[in-house]
Amino acid sequence: METQKIGFRVDLSQANWFKSSRSGPNCDNCVEVAFVPGAIGVRDSKNPTGPALLFTPEEWDAFVGGAKDGEFDLH
Structure with a gap:
């Protein structure tokens, strides 16, 4: 899959x-x-042949950092 x-x-x-x-x-x-190389892919585990989201390493780092800092927690 490309x-x-x-x-x-x-x-x-x-x-x-x-x-x-x-x-x-x-x-x-x-x-x-x-x-x-150069990207991080994210997909639904129930649909492995379906579409995947792509993130640059910088985008991924920002997301992981935000998750660790609680930016996405429901209040």
Whole structure:
């Protein structure tokens, strides 16, 4: 699967996808992440042949940092 983000293309056909270690073995609402050169892919674990979101390393770092800082917590 080749996916395109504005400005670059990424081949995800050989990507090594994984779920969070916090996902349970019977959890059916998970996302999977793949780190490939120049990008991070995110997809729905229930639909592995479906579309994937692409993020630059900088975008991914900003997202992870925000999650760690509680920016996305519901108040």
